[in-house]
Amino acid sequence: MEKNGKKNGIALFSGIIFGLGLGLSQMIDRQRVLGFLDLAGTWDPTLLFVLLSAVTVTAIAFRFVFSRLRPIFAEKFYVPTRQDIDSRLVAGAAIFGIGWGVSGYCPGPGISALAIGSWNPVLFLMAMATGMIVFNRFNKQ
């Protein structure tokens, strides 16, 4: 129980840090995201800077993390092991990209954007959850 408490605390804390990062980098403003995706318009490089700085941190820090035998509060690393490129991966990413371009939200910014007081992220998240639930139902059969 005590260990679960610590893990829950880390989850809450890292969620807050992630949300602060999405706010500071203005990814919670969907027009910024759409501005990045609009290569033929007034291109906004913000998202490129955000993704590159985030990946620079993870690419360096993950090397040190994975040099450990196990995480600090958990028994093992829960990391995907698949390495094959299949049609589901490509089709899924393609569908996700279309939804991203239509709405200007991906899952993280959609949640943090609830703080800006607009109905857009509320509706986006309800539709996203519906999409996941419907997919899971069909995928089970």
Place this chain on the structure above:
Amino acid sequence: MVAFEPVTALIGGSLIGLSATLLLLFNGQIAGISGIVNGAIEFKADRNWRWLFIAGLLIGGWLYERAIASQPTPTDEFSPWPMIIGGLLVGVGTRLGNGCTSGHGVCGLGRLSVRSLVAVLTFLTTGFITVFVTRHVLLLG
């Protein structure tokens, strides 16, 4: 539209990378938000940390908006159809392709995963095409 601010974009992106590092180092979990949301909705067990991470995303966004932002994040007009269509596609696509901008982008690229690189290049491409079509072909604004 506020001007491009490279320094806050880099700080925000670094915080996102730091968050993903903390979650992996302490809990052994990948900060893939579509997967976390799906688990929070669908799993029977081990879902508390997922809801806490989601709560953290919201708190982080709120803290940014209340305590850090020099001006409120702009709320554009209510756009129900892009939210519904985009949200459904994001929900289905992230399940089929096992991840979104955080899981495949921030974490997957940090792990040097080829599957994630393929996913990122795919959703960027369809995102670019989608915004080109909606803004410059269909002229939807």
